[in-house]
Amino acid sequence: MMIRGGRRVLVFSAHAADFCSRAGGAIIRLVDAGSTVLVYDMTYGEKCESPALWARDPKPTIDEVKGIRKQEMEAAAKALGASIACFDFGDSPLVIGSERRQRVMEVFREFQPDLVLTHWKDDILHPDHVETTAAVLWASRYCFRPGIELGHPPCPAPEVVCYETTLGTAPVADFMPNLYVDITEVLEQKKEALRHLAAQPQLPENYEFLARYRGVEAQQTAWMKECVYAEAFCRIGTEAGG
Numbered sequence: 001m002m003i004r005g006g007r008r009v010l011v012f013s014a015h016a017a018d019f020c021s022r023a024g025g026a027i028i029r030l031v032d033a034g035s036t037v038l039v040y041d042m043t044y045g046e047k048c049e050s051p052a053l054w055a056r057d058p059k060p061t062i063d064e065v066k067g068i069r070k071q072e073m074e075a076a077a078k079a080l081g082a083s084i085a086c087f088d089f090g091d092s093p094l095v096i097g098s099e100r101r102q103r104v105m106e107v108f109r110e111f112q113p114d115l116v117l118t119h120w121k122d123d124i125l126h127p128d129h130v131e132t133t134a135a136v137l138w139a140s141r142y143c144f145r146p147g148i149e150l151g152h153p154p155c156p157a158p159e160v161v162c163y164e165t166t167l168g169t170a171p172v173a174d175f176m177p178n179l180y181v182d183i184t185e186v187l188e189q190k191k192e193a194l195r196h197l198a199a200q201p202q203l204p205e206n207y208e209f210l211a212r213y214r215g216v217e218a219q220q221t222a223w224m225k226e227c228v229y230a231e232a233f234c235r236i237g238t239e240a241g242g
């Protein structure tokens, strides 16, 4: 069971809004259950995710776009009940080399998550998403080993769960969910959080549409008969059958 109290949950997001559009409902439910959620954005999504800001006249500077996205993502995270920080690595292309991977791992060792949410590992239509999860998986498999010395000591390896690809791209990215979270009761709160991400005004409508479709899958394949809206995930790892 992914949703329960007492968890320490670390959520990684390549761009400003990804965490909210794909996992916002699960984050609300984790917080409501009594878990602590920290979101880390790799970038502000200043280049690829902010077309409404670049269309302004006069055209803003990149620092102005970053500043607006920072305010938006902080307001969205607050509406979900989560804390948020940003590495500001720069997007499109996002490159996370050896030194940056160690910074990601340092966040693991400092926060000590027992659950990590991140992009689908093969979200090939956006290379920034793939780059993010490659670094997150790297950190999740080295954080418990003493070989790399950082400011904090090794921590236990967390469970890693991947969230949705961009709306409409799941078949190309081979995203086959194996875990559903019922977000029916928190859909309106999620949409309220998404409205804070005003540089992407299409998000509430797009991800409500997707949640309804995932809700049907949850009814049909996960015995979630009361579920109307769901978020879909793909858990990395297998499960003990008894």
Ligand SMILES: [Zn+2]
Pocket (backbone or CB within 6 Å): 014, 015, 018, 049, 126, 129
């Ligand atoms: Zn993104």
